[in-house]
Amino acid sequence: MDFASFLIQTLNSLQYGLLLFLVASGLTLVFGIMGIINLAHGSFYMIGAYLAFVLASATGSLFMAILLGIPLALIFGALLEWALFSHLYKRDHLEQVLLTYGLILVFEELRSLLVGDEVHGVDIPAMFSGSIALTEVLNYPVYRLVISAVCIVLAVALYFVIQRTRLGMMIRAGNHDRTMVEALGININMIYRVVFALGVALAALAGMLASPISSVFPNMGSHVLIISFVIVVIGGIGSVWGALAAALIVGFADTFGKVLLPELSGMVVYLVMAGVLLWRPEGIFKKG
Amino acid sequence: MNRTNNRFSRLSLAAGLFAASLGMAQAAPGDKVKVGLMLPYTGTYASLGNAITNGFKQYVAENGGKLGGREVEYYTVDDESDPAKATENANKLIKRDKVDLLVGTVHSGVALAMAKVARENKTLLIVPNAGADEITGPLCAPNVFRSSFSAWQPSFAMGEVMAKKGLKKVVTVTWKYSFGLQSVEGFKEAFEKGGGKVAKDMTLPFPNVEFQPFLTEIASIKPDAVFVFFAGAGAAKFVKDYAAAGLNKSIPLYGPGFLTDGNLDAMGDAGKGLQTTLHYADSLDNKKDAAFRLGYVKAYKQQPDVYAVQGYDAAQLYQAGLSAAGGDPAKQEAVIKGMEVARIDSPRGPFTLSKAHNPVQDIYLREVVGGQNKVVSTAVKGLADPARGCKL
Numbered sequence A: 001m002d003f004a005s006f007l008i009q010t011l012n013s014l015q016y017g018l019l020l021f022l023v024a025s026g027l028t029l030v031f032g033i034m035g036i037i038n039l040a041h042g043s044f045y046m047i048g049a050y051l052a053f054v055l056a057s058a059t060g061s062l063f064m065a066i067l068l069g070i071p072l073a074l075i076f077g078a079l080l081e082w083a084l085f086s087h088l089y090k091r092d093h094l095e096q097v098l099l100t101y102g103l104i105l106v107f108e109e110l111r112s113l114l115v116g117d118e119v120h121g122v123d124i125p126a127m128f129s130g131s132i133a134l135t136e137v138l139n140y141p142v143y144r145l146v147i148s149a150v151c152i153v154l155a156v157a158l159y160f161v162i163q164r165t166r167l168g169m170m171i172r173a174g175n176h177d178r179t180m181v182e183a184l185g186i187n188i189n190m191i192y193r194v195v196f197a198l199g200v201a202l203a204a205l206a207g208m209l210a211s212p213i214s215s216v217f218p219n220m221g222s223h224v225l226i227i228s229f230v231i232v233v234i235g236g237i238g239s240v241w242g243a244l245a246a247a248l249i250v251g252f253a254d255t256f257g258k259v260l261l262p263e264l265s266g267m268v269v270y271l272v273m274a275g276v277l278l279w280r281p282e283g284i285f286k287k288g
Numbered sequence B: 001m002n003r004t005n006n007r008f009s010r011l012s013l014a015a016g017l018f019a020a021s022l023g024m025a026q027a028a029p030g031d032k033v034k035v036g037l038m039l040p041y042t043g044t045y046a047s048l049g050n051a052i053t054n055g056f057k058q059y060v061a062e063n064g065g066k067l068g069g070r071e072v073e074y075y076t077v078d079d080e081s082d083p084a085k086a087t088e089n090a091n092k093l094i095k096r097d098k099v100d101l102l103v104g105t106v107h108s109g110v111a112l113a114m115a116k117v118a119r120e121n122k123t124l125l126i127v128p129n130a131g132a133d134e135i136t137g138p139l140c141a142p143n144v145f146r147s148s149f150s151a152w153q154p155s156f157a158m159g160e161v162m163a164k165k166g167l168k169k170v171v172t173v174t175w176k177y178s179f180g181l182q183s184v185e186g187f188k189e190a191f192e193k194g195g196g197k198v199a200k201d202m203t204l205p206f207p208n209v210e211f212q213p214f215l216t217e218i219a220s221i222k223p224d225a226v227f228v229f230f231a232g233a234g235a236a237k238f239v240k241d242y243a244a245a246g247l248n249k250s251i252p253l254y255g256p257g258f259l260t261d262g263n264l265d266a267m268g269d270a271g272k273g274l275q276t277t278l279h280y281a282d283s284l285d286n287k288k289d290a291a292f293r294l295g296y297v298k299a300y301k302q303q304p305d306v307y308a309v310q311g312y313d314a315a316q317l318y319q320a321g322l323s324a325a326g327g328d329p330a331k332q333e334a335v336i337k338g339m340e341v342a343r344i345d346s347p348r349g350p351f352t353l354s355k356a357h358n359p360v361q362d363i364y365l366r367e368v369v370g371g372q373n374k375v376v377s378t379a380v381k382g383l384a385d386p387a388r389g390c391k392l
Helices: A003-034 A041-059 A062-083 A093-115 A142-164 A166-176 A178-183 A188-214 A220-235 A240-260 A268-279 B003-021 B046-062 B083-096 B108-121 B152-164 B178-193 B212-221 B232-244 B264-271 B287-300 B306-324 B332-341
Strands: A131-133 A139-141 B033-039 B070-078 B101-103 B124-127 B144-146 B169-175 B197-204 B225-229 B253-256 B275-278 B359-369 B372-383
Touching (some): A003 A041, A003 A142, A003 A166, A003 B212, A041 A062, A041 A188, A062 A188, A093 A220, A142 A166, A142 A188, A142 A240, A166 A178, A166 A188, A188 B232, A220 A240, A240 B212, B046 B306, B070 B083, B083 B101, B083 B108, B108 B124, B108 B144, B124 B306, B124 B332, B152 B253, B152 B275, B152 B359, B169 B212, B178 B197, B225 B232, B232 B264, B275 B372, B306 B332
Parallel strands (some): B033 B070, B124 B144, B169 B197, B169 B225
Antiparallel strands (some): A131 A139, B275 B359, B359 B372
16 A cells, blocks of 8 residues: 555544444433433434435425524434333333334334335535545545534544533533432433433434435445444443544545555454453443 | 234144145146235335236236136235245145145245245245345255346356456445355456456445445556445445545446335435346336336336346246146146246347256346436346255
8 A cells, every 4th residue: 555545544534433423422422321221223324314315305405404403413312212212211221222222113113104115316515526536536525524514623622512501511510419409409301301402412413414325225324333332332322522533533544445445345344343342341442 | 012922823823834744735627826926015125015016916916817727816925125034934825725826925035935935845935036146056946946047147248348448456345144145256357357446345244334444445556447246225325425526527337226226216316327237227128128118107106127037038938838638736747847838028139047946138238317227238148047055
């Protein structure tokens, strides 16, 4: 591999890792703070992508689709928390897995009934549809760089909200000790609703952003679900920073694995996960 | 979803086994002929399963609702494209419903399991899509037929086409699973015989769609062309990523027709001008195809595709066999003989079957023009799968 290729592959790794972070951050928040194993998280990604497809077809613009889609995803998340997930906090993990697995099936069936089973494309917004020439034959689509930029902005915003605001303080406190937070007169149920809605919106946003480059297709959520769980486990359950670090590690492992170890490319990510867990059984950034 | 039925089906399987041990019932003349459709009706391949079903039923309808002079009774199972449930699902149709003909399926892994069950029970099986070479190769059997293609066929044809174009250095990309690898093998066989060289084979695990690292590799190798096998959503994404990386301007992309079939809408402009090979195309110049398309649009209010054709031909094939046996599905040897010698007047163009029961058919070179896969030329006439490992 020459140096130019190495740099471009590094860029590929960063870009892929950042997109994975966007999906995994919501999962790690819900998993770490609320203690819920949410297998339906991939479905929120899928729902986001289909929202982008439907809204972009209706409004003619992906921007509008995202602007409309985010509040819809937040409301949807809050409703779902109220109707279903709020009953799960005191149940064990098996029941959570049952419910959220059931939701995957329900969401896929609804998707099939409402939008059908075809593969759809979403257009890249015109102002980002260009590309930058990297070598004489290879261009880099501007839109991929835009996605990376949005992911970085969101990572910083998440950091700010969780570390620097009163809401973040309550979220962190709830993470440590639910009963004590309640005893202090804070409405922990409302906090959970906000966190869950935020998690849904993050996954849906990832789906919306990714829809132009990944296409929109049935079962697209299950692809990202597994890799998101890998990231959450590598990063340490509940740690947003862990998720960011782990997403980048996975991005690099996947990209360079495909190029350097093509025979093992399917395993590289999991080998990395096994390695990290041997070194730090609770993930890179332990919770708390 | 059949998940809830699992326990029930296991019970009925046991009951079926018991009934089977008492001796198979013989079909009396005048009885309906029982056709078991085991196809994907949910999940990624649902639209393919529906197209095959529609095609099959269209032929039966054209034939007055009959096959071999008998009314047709359908038994349907959703195989969910899940190989783990394939044996059980096939057994439901064979042992519980006692179908005369089993038709299925799309997913090669499921079809291989079905072929095994069909061989063990001596049930007649027509595979209306799954292209795994083994089905009419090492695992071929007197009672197993295919109305579609083998993975080898369209890819081999593309190898010839690309060698004739004078392309010398090619990179291949595919998912690392049997259909993808068999496609690449078929391509290489013809391409290297024609004087070309494959610079690098790249694979990624199914159904991973993060292609960016490969595009970077392709740009640094700078081959004359790229041969890919992808299908469905992955194919649409690859073509779009390839165009977004600007590679389509300097390095043309080729592949078997699964790359573009059913994906043209999702690909948009990125698909324009793509050349692919397949045993069917959108603008074939034959009367049978024109009539088939008209009938299909009338019946189902949508355009037919290659999968509908394969379903249609599965019905034609069985009609040929059943007629030869005087309409008695129990005379299986006569049915098989009839199918083996049949000349099927397919919308894709007429075809016969090879010794291994795979279509000997023309493979077309197509180009994406105006949202359709238009015929450019016939890439290879009467191409027969080599059926390596088949002892029929």
